[in-house]
Amino acid sequence: MKNRLTALLLVLLAFQVHAQQRPHYTQYILNNFIINPAVAGIENYWDVKVSHRQQWVGLDGAPQTTYLTVQGPLHKSDYEQESVTGFHASGENPRGRAYWQDYTAPDPHGGFGLTVINDRTGPLNRFSASAAFAYHIGLSPKTNLSAGLQAGIQQMNLNAGKLDFGTLNPVDPAVAGSGKINKIRPDLSAGLWLYSSNYFVGLAAQNIIPEGVGFDGGRVVGDSIVLLKGKLVPHLFFSAGYRTFLSEDISLLPSLMVKYVQPAPVSVDFNLKAQYQDLFWVGGTVRYKDGFAAMVGMNINSGINIGYSYDFTATRLNTVSYGTHEIVVGFSLGNKYGDWCPRNIW
Numbered sequence: 001m002k003n004r005l006t007a008l009l010l011v012l013l014a015f016q017v018h019a020q021q022r023p024h025y026t027q028y029i030l031n032n033f034i035i036n037p038a039v040a041g042i043e044n045y046w047d048v049k050v051s052h053r054q055q056w057v058g059l060d061g062a063p064q065t066t067y068l069t070v071q072g073p074l075h076k077s078d079y080e081q082e083s084v085t086g087f088h089a090s091g092e093n094p095r096g097r098a099y100w101q102d103y104t105a106p107d108p109h110g111g112f113g114l115t116v117i118n119d120r121t122g123p124l125n126r127f128s129a130s131a132a133f134a135y136h137i138g139l140s141p142k143t144n145l146s147a148g149l150q151a152g153i154q155q156m157n158l159n160a161g162k163l164d165f166g167t168l169n170p171v172d173p174a175v176a177g178s179g180k181i182n183k184i185r186p187d188l189s190a191g192l193w194l195y196s197s198n199y200f201v202g203l204a205a206q207n208i209i210p211e212g213v214g215f216d217g218g219r220v221v222g223d224s225i226v227l228l229k230g231k232l233v234p235h236l237f238f239s240a241g242y243r244t245f246l247s248e249d250i251s252l253l254p255s256l257m258v259k260y261v262q263p264a265p266v267s268v269d270f271n272l273k274a275q276y277q278d279l280f281w282v283g284g285t286v287r288y289k290d291g292f293a294a295m296v297g298m299n300i301n302s303g304i305n306i307g308y309s310y311d312f313t314a315t316r317l318n319t320v321s322y323g324t325h326e327i328v329v330g331f332s333l334g335n336k337y338g339d340w341c342p343r344n345i346w
């Protein structure tokens with residue numbers, strides 16, 4: 001019976017720890033704050049993002065991730081009441097080449113952010129809540145560097161009632177009568193973000209403090225107890241992107257994301273996003289040796305934007321799943337300056 005429990009938990013923990021202990025996000029390019037706390041306060045308004053991701057549709061117990069992020073500056077810059085992007089003159093691109101030639105980096109300032117995430121995979125559920133602080137300094141008239149720190153708690157929950165050990169041994173004493181087993185651990189992240197009018201480079205580390213996680217409550221002893229102990233490990237991220245123009249109305253943003261989680265292989269995303277004026281965009285992602293994704297979105301007005309993506313995996317999972325859906329809805333609070341899309345992160 002203990003062997004059965006060991007095997008099952010090994011599968012679950014390997015799935016969570018080695019495959020995606022932290023959730024995957026396809027549209028992180030629209031909300032880099034979900035990856036890097038140094039982004040907090042980068043715009044001159046408060047940015048709210050709500051997202052839901054349904055991964056590997058059709059696969060029983062597949063991951064489902066929902067998050068809410070709120071981040072903004074502690075002190076707003078004294079920009080004009082209306083920016084050129086708020087007028088939307090007919091036939092003109094308010095974010096054309098001329099706009100970016102006059103770009104100046106924000107003044108030194110602090111930023112604050114909040115993140116709430118719920119990530120469920122089968123009988124396992126992870127809930128986290130954290131707060132972030134970042135500070136932005138000028139390196140040149142057009143370039144800024146920010147550093148951020150994020151701290152909070154994360155709760156890991158195993159619903160033992162959803163475990164199935166088969167008909168021969170329907171109950172295992174290691175978790176019998178346990179119901180929902182909760183483990184609470186600290187959650188600490190840090191990051192750096194270098195940005196200008198046409199490029200960005202970011203470094204981030206999530207779950208900096210490695211933490212052991214076990215669900216047997218000390219009832220399993222012997223050599224197998226080592227196998228039953230999961231571990232929350234650090235996640236390292238490197239991201240970079242560059243913006244150029246195909247025409248006066250269409251800008252192009254190629255970017256990449258490199259993720260390292262020991263002992264899993266390095267994960268690399270290659271992204272391409274094309275935007276028409278400051279109104280709508282399309283994009284795509286190729287995830288090395290894993291799959292690809294398509295993305296589309298629009299700025300409805302200066303206060304609301306929405307993005308949708310669909311992922312298709314190139315692994316054997318595509319024989320039992322119908323892809324992955326992700327939606328992100330954004331709200332710009334206090335955006336009285338009329339910007340229809342972000343000025344410092346795109």
